[in-house]
Amino acid sequence: MAAYINRTLAYSNSMNISRNVSTDEQISSPLQIFGKAKKQINEIFVDILSYVAEASERIKDVNDKCPNVINTNELKSIIDYEFKVKGICEVLTRDHMKVAFFGRTSNGKSTVVNAMLGDKVLPSGIGHTTNCFLQVEGSQSGEAYLVTEGSNEKQNVESVSHLAHALNHEKQLNEKELVHVYWPKDRCVLLRDDVALVDSPGVDVTPHLDDWIDNHCIDADVFVLVANAESTLMVTEKNFFHKVSSKLSKPNIFILNNRWDASANEPEFLDQVRKQHMERATDFLVKELKVCTTEEASSRIFFISAKEVLQARVQERKGLSLNSGALAEGFSTRYMEFEEFERRFEECISKSAIKTKFLNHSQQGKHLIKDMLKIMDTIYNRSQEQKNLKLNEIKKCQEKLNYTEQSLISITNEMKMKIHQMVDDVEDKVSKALSDEIRRLSVLVDEFNLPFHSDPLVLNAYKKELHSYVESGLGSNLRARLSTALALNIDQSQKEMIEKMSALLPEEKRNIRLRNPQREPFEVLYRLNCDNLCRDFHEHLEFKFSWGLSTLFGRVASFTSWSSWSSNQSRIMMSPQSNNQSQSNNPLINAFDGTHNSTIEHNLPVISRILAASLGTQGAMGGLIFAGFMLKTVGWRLIIATGGIYGCLYLYERLSWTTKAKEREFKRQYVHHATSKLRLIVDLTSANCSHQVQQELSTTFAQLCELVDRSATDLNDEMKNLDGKLRILSKSTEVSKMLMNKGDVLKAELKQFDDTFLS
Incomplete structure (x- = not known):
């Protein structure tokens, strides 16, 4: 009894500690710590999932618009993190505290579970009763039902006896299969606080213990060995837990010496038998399994009567007294020890489940956030670096554009003056040359040697040929005198334009322009049109005596x-008689x-x-x-x-007065008439030639200006493109910075979770 009182005081101290875990609400049960931890870790991972999903979406958007900021591995890692966090969230949603009951056949495992549930839920009785694994957990809907392995069909919970009872000849399940039994949470505190109770067949009914452990025990937080107090620990029971200990690091094991009510029949040996069981169980936990210390072992070994507790709780549920019914002597002590087991169990499973269920997830979350922060920091630095590069490129483009515009204005003014001077020079030269040719028109006409006849029809054809001849001859003479010099000057001017303007073009366009300078040489067209000009010429070939x-x-x-x-x-003006004029x-x-x-x-x-x-x-x-x-x-x-x-x-x-004389007189009259007409168009012709030169040079300069304008437009387009990329990079910087801040918040939340529940 003294040991029992000491354990009760230790439990009270641990309860005080557990109550101080939460500052938001008063926690009255260690199991509620797990619930609060589960709620908090779920909320954190929901935030992490939202964070990773947002990061994935934003990073994909940035990558689509600016692929050089994020590499494939980083993007793949973020996407993988999203799937990983989804999996963790699903596991956390299903996570619950799990306790597995093991022992030999007929040691009362199912009865212990029923006693903890406070109702006869699982089949129990003498002999081999449970033939498969039965997992009892809280029903979300508040109704009682069961679901067999590999099926989603809800069955009546009463059919559990039919399915799981070993004495049923029509049993459909073997010892490896699992039946989920859902029991209303409001009928059991354990289930309400997210505890799952797993009942198992006897460890002595099958040699496939490794399969049991792998399939149903690997995620258990607490193992309860239900032993028969009327005997001692068997090798079969020890072997099973040796296998469990080899697969799990220091599993939490409780030993229940059931059927302790039989000790009431032998009160003189009560203390000796209890001491014997305590020593052997302590040696098993401390020396053989090495899962706890000797001090801890004293709080892991209990002497109970599950059948009495179940009967008392069923009676209590009916509104009767706990002591009603046929109960052995010392029931109150055994009942209190069962309650102490439940309290110790609750404390242990809460601490164990928090660590076994949430420690790994918390570490995974911290590693994930750390990797995300590293990726975001890399993206942030890379975005900043490329942002600075784009700013420098924009600055260079702007400087080049300003230089191009200023140089274009300067060159344009210079070329306008040069073209104006050249046009004036061409006009003067053409005017002078044409005047000289007009003065020599008689020589040109004399050289026209087409047969002459005074017949009007022949004479008309003669005049047309003469018009063409004079026009062609004047044009040839003008070209001979002017074209070479004009073409040379124009070619030099065009080369000067190309040289000056090509300096404003990009290297590749400049090379293309200079690589293709071939073009038709410019030639001034002298449009005299003597046919129309001398259309009103009428010859007078009748004989006139010179001394008439x-x-x-x-x-x-x-x-x-x-x-x-x-x-x-x-x-x-001087005569006074002007009226006699x-x-x-x-x-x-x-x-x-x-x-x-x-x-x-x-x-x-x-x-x-x-x-x-x-x-x-x-x-x-x-x-x-x-x-x-x-x-x-x-x-x-x-x-x-x-x-x-x-x-x-x-x-x-x-x-x-012969035909020859008539021809001379005709040519003399034609020269006189054509001279007067040609002198009228000297200014017009020279202006026309200067206009041709002006048009040629202006066209060349306009083409070059168009190339420069295209280059300037390309620079503007490039600047717009760079500006767009700069905005994307700025957005990438903002996104990565924002995600880094969110990651820091989540990192702090995980640290707070560790400090609150895992430290």
Whole structure:
């Protein structure tokens, strides 16, 4: 009894310690510590699963947009972690405290389980009763049912006797199979606190103990050896637990000496038998199995009567007294010892289950978080490094773009001035050269040697050919004088443009541009279009005597017209009788005016007026007046001599008016007409040629500008692309930093869990 009191005091101290584990709520049972630990570790791993899932999703998104930040192994590790954590979460959800009852046949294993449940749930009786493994656990739905191994069908819990009773001739299960018996949690404190009780067949009914251990005992937190107090520990029982001890590191083993109520029949040997059982059981636990110390062994060995406890609890459930019924002497002591076993068992299984179930998961969680933090730190550093590289690239692109834009403005202004100067120079050269060629037009026309005929049809064809010849000849002469120099200047200007602009292009585009400089040489087109220009030319090929009165009059009139006009204007302006101007302009009156007949010199203007009058009237009267005037003035001999000479000249010229003479006269008239027309288009032609040069140079420069603009556009696109990658890298940095912070929080939660439940 003294040992019993000491164990009770030790249990009370341990209970005080367990109650201080939680600061959130008062814990009245060690089993509740496991429940709280399970709840907390589940919540932590739910957070870890959410964390890993979020990390997987975010990292995949970052990897899709920026593949260089995350390598394949890191991404694969994160995905593997997600599946691993899901598996741990599923295991944690199913995890419960598990106690396995073993012993020889008819030692009362099922009765002990029933006593702990407080009801007759499992089949029990004399002889070999249980023929398979029976696992009793709490029902989530609150109903009682059972499920056989490999099936999800719910069966009536009463059929457990039919399925698991060894005396049933129609048994369907063997000793290796497991039946899950679900019992309402509100009918048993153990089940409510997530404890599973596993009943087994007798260890002496099968040699396949290794299979039992591997299939049903490897995850047990506490083993209860139910021995028969009327005998001693058997080799079979010891061998089984030796095998358990070889597979598990220091398993928690309780030894129940059942049927201790038989000692009431021999009270004189009670203490000696108890001492004998204690010594042998202690030696077995301490010396043979080495699973505990001698002090700990005293709290692992109990003397009970499971049948009495079951009967008392069934009676109590019915509302009767615990002592009702046929009970042996000393029942109260045995009942209290059974309760002490339950308290010790609860304390042990709670501590053991927390370590066996959650220690490994906690360590796995910490290793997983550590690896995740390492991956996130690597991604963060790599993102930062690439982010800095992208910033430098953007800076270089911006500097290059600014340089390109500024250089383009400077080169554009320079090229505009150069093109303007060259255009002016071309205009001057073309104008001068064309003027020189116009002055030499007679030489060009004289070289035209197509057969000439005065017939109108032939003459029209002759004029068309002459137009083409003159246009071609002038163009050839201008090209011969200007094209080489112009082409050279233009080519040099284009090369200078290419050289300056190619410096603004990327190396690969610059090489392509300089590698393909072949192009048609530029040539100025001189668009004279003589056919349209001289379309209004009308030749006059009728014979005209060079000493005819009209010809002479034209010559004299052209010589004296300006001086006569000036003198008349002076007299008109200075004469007070300007109103008599109409009379002074009459040639007949002036011709017979006596004041103007003194000399021939004074009458030259008068003669010209008379000639004009006579020619103007084209009548005989004019000729008679002129003849009379000349006869009176110079005499008839001189007139006859002059008339003879005049006639000979006329005859000579008339005979000389051949086709060749007509051709010369035609060419002379054409040269005179074409010269006047060509001089009208000198400025237009030179402007047209300068415009061609301007267009050629401007086109070349525009093409080069377009290449530079494309290069600038490419730089802008590259900057946008880099900016997009920079945003992705910034997001990657933020994501990795955020995940690192979350990982630190989870790491702290796991440490707190260890400090609270595992230390």
